[in-house]
Amino acid sequence: MITSKLNETRIVITGVGLTAPNGNNLAEFRKSLLTGKSGIQKITVRYMGEVLAGICQFDPLKYQKKKDLRRGTRAGSIAIYCAQEAINDAGLQLASLDRSRIGVYLGITEHGTVETENEIYEIKQYNYDVKFWSHHHNPRVVANNPAGEVTLNLGITGPHYTLGAACAGGNIGIIQGLQMLLLNEVDLALAGGVSECTGSFGIFAGFRSEGALASHPDPTKACRPFDKDRNGVVVSEGGCIFVLERLSDALKRQAKIYGEIVGYGINSDASDFIFPNKDRQVECMRLALRKAGISPDDIDIINTHGTGTIEGDPVECQAIREVFGEYPHASINNTKSFIGHAMGAAGALELAGNLPSFEDHLIHPTINLDNLDPQCHLGTFVINEPKEVDKVDYILNNSFGMLGINSVVIVKRFER
């Protein structure tokens, strides 16, 4: 079915730029995922005191001036770093591209919270006199800011916007990029997701108030999806942007091809603000499989969304059992156990971390899964050590978010 598609309607990944709490490019990130290296540490957050978080260590001055950092946002810096790295990784020269035909599509969980909290903290020092409120506030907090900063930095004049999709944002950025290429709106999409939420006390306080903020004496063991002793989310920042192109264009320029996006699904639970819905997750995975024209047994890796919450993890496992069976052909892993929950970046980062499996035939494990919760039972979790397989043809990536937004992306090993 797929092979009968025209190359103009096949969308491939030809570049990856990322920053994660345990790596600032795909090679570093992959190495950390294969060697069990966590990126979680203790940090101090205003009003919260010490919390556990994943912080990225990329050098923002690699692509920005000091003044750009002062004026822009952390989300913008993360996005610029990832976009520039993705373009370089794709072997593209910006100067030789028609920059009116590049689109920037970035998933976000939230934006503007960090800046708003900072400004309120600042005017508190002046007895809340709003004449001390920054004139930079509006351009920093508009929802398109991270994508817009990318266009300013790279001189891109094609469309840019963000997609607010809670923790499904990263996948949905990718899907939007794919759709815009299929509609011939752009020739190249910079698509993925970003999050700078560790700069906000509100997200930590919010999860704590929900009883869903992870704690553990050892930061590296705090995020433990599917484990009996899991106790919540570890909040992280991060970013991942892919260069997406039509296969016809990628072949023309003899680009390196990481994989082909062959299926996707987005749907809504329509049932709760916070709690997930197993039936809708099942439908979303089936939607993606149907679009790809494949059956559950074709999938070799299921990268779970699992965030380490008591309520959420079993629902996803139940949904996977329903679609794939309790002992699926696919190996199952989880990336958040290493890097925490990178929110808007999570879906894209977690997909990126698995793409090398097409070539190295290794499946990165889930760490901190010491005692599998029977409610989360699936027979093919890859636990603590990478697993070697004969080949990997299809990766399915789950990302779900609050308000009940589900997203699934399926990537296929590239074959002409």
Place this chain on the structure above:
Amino acid sequence: MTKEQIRATILEIIAQIVPDEDLSNLKGNIPIREQIELDSMDFLDIIMELRKRYGIEVPEDDYVQLATLDSSVAYLEPRMKNL
């Protein structure tokens, strides 16, 4: 503050706002924005810093007085001499 101290303060504020610029050759009698990259949002940062640090309010009609380093010192001198 003396005039020299006011000049040094203005330069320090500008250095903070445009940290990539070399200010060592900034001429006092030529508009600052003709010598370095300093846009209207940066200019508002100077106004904000004067407000935050010294409680000085510069009305919009007076912004033109801050065009050069020399004119800035002359404008701010009566407002900062007692600081």
